[in-house]
């Protein structure tokens with residue numbers, strides 16, 4: 001096997017710090033996706049089962065879509081209730097300190113802050129770091145870490161880790177889906193994950209108002225075939241009209257990006273704060289993390305994001321300039 005032979009590359013120091021800890025925290029990035037949430041819950045549920053005090057959180061806004069209702073969130077606390085001075089806090093799936101949002105200061109009161117992440121752009125912001133861009137999901141790294149620790153991975157923890165893997169691999173579709181990923185998924189299923197229920201909740205359920213939002217966003221999509229770009233915009237008014245929340249729109253980019261004529265897809269989302277959140281996807285030739293970096297954002301080669309203070313036209317002008 002390569003360096004990715006079944007978790008042999010977990011740094012020993014990180015294993016030792018967690019094994020010795022009495023209290024363990026895990027924090028994910030703001031607006032957590034399945035991987036951030038699955039990683040912090042998987043780690044803390046296993047820590048609690050191993051006899052540790054365990055707390056998970058993420059920065060404000062402290063809200064989650066109902067699609068995650070099937071997850072055991074008994075270790076999850078609001079950012080204001082996340083204890084200070086924990087023995088170890090692990091920042092999961094978080095590419096930069098700023099992505100911790102309102103929980104960053106509290107996380108840093110830990111005796112040891114450990115960063116576990118698979119974003120190539122992660123420059124490290126902890127006392128100890130394990131950054132592996134080859135990992136398909138941070139949850140995959142947490143799985144290896146738990147195996148090394150010999151902490152129990154019961155059904156709730158396995159379900160959380162499975163959630164991270166299935167979301168970050170696009171349901172086992174992306175090139176990051178190695179034989180090892182399937183091997184881990186098999187172990188998680190053996191631990192009792194109900195993959196049929198997970199898939200139904202994550203991918204086959206949305207509020208009815210989502211139909212209108214899809215209709216609006218897909219209806220205003222623009223193809224710029226000469227530069228291989230397809231893009232659209234979600235306006236804040238779309239959400240108000242449909243009566244759904246921003247958190248319910250994570251899957252929109254997967255619809256915008258299907259145009260055969262485009263190698264790159266961009267979805268801009270207007271936030272009520274006046275900022276624009278941009279999501280970028282690539283079919284592989286173009287590194288969209290490099291485009292996101294122009295805006296101060298980051299991510300992966302094929303999937304990246306950024307926040308922009310300006311107008312839709314200004315943001316698209318920068319994306320076009322990067323592509324031309």
Ligand SMILES: [Mn+2]
Pocket residue numbers: 035036093118137138168
């Ligand atoms: Mn991830």
